[in-house]
Amino acid sequence: MPAKKSFLVISALGKDRPGIVDRLSKVIFDHNCNISDSRMTVLGGEFAILLMIEGNWNTLAKLEAACPALEQQLGLTIIAKRTDERTRGPAFLPYGVDVVALDHPGIVHHLASFFSRRNINIEDMATSSYAAAHTGTPMFSVHIVVGIPSDVHIATLRDEFMDFCDSLNLDAVLEPIK
Secondary structure (H helix, E strand, C coil), X not given: CCCCCEEEEEEEEEECCCCHHHHHHHHHXXXXXXXXXXXXXXXXXXXXXXXXXXXXXXXXXXXHHHHHHHHHHHCEEEEEEEECCCCCCCCEEEEEEEEEEECCCCHHHHHHHHHHHCCCEEEEEEEEEEECCCCCCEXXXXXXXXXXXXXXXXXXXXXXXXXXXHHCCCEEEEEECC
């Protein structure tokens, strides 16, 4: 019988500079652990990292114990938390949501509220602000992955979503992820 998988989520934040991923991934590798999922991005002058690490319970314990020294060596703020493998409940349909609009406060909140009221989980989100070509107008874009319960009537949801976006002057698309 195979050993039960153990997981550790590491969140790290620090001043952006070359070599952070190299040094952090080496420590994980040296502890005989594996990065099974990750998200990394530069936000302002900071580099933000989310890692899901897989390993034996004892190798993860050693990696956890190494985190305070790693914080000092890499100049990062590190938080480590044990977790379990994600379990799926009822069937969910993965859909992608893309929205573009003139930048203004509250767009993310309004979108999150729309999905929350319908018990639809936001599984991933990436946003960005940019200046429109030629005019320089501040623009905002967001890409969201949602898990729609299989008992939701998609055509009705899509109509409600498009009406909702029209009321906020948001250009939007809701489509299945292929």
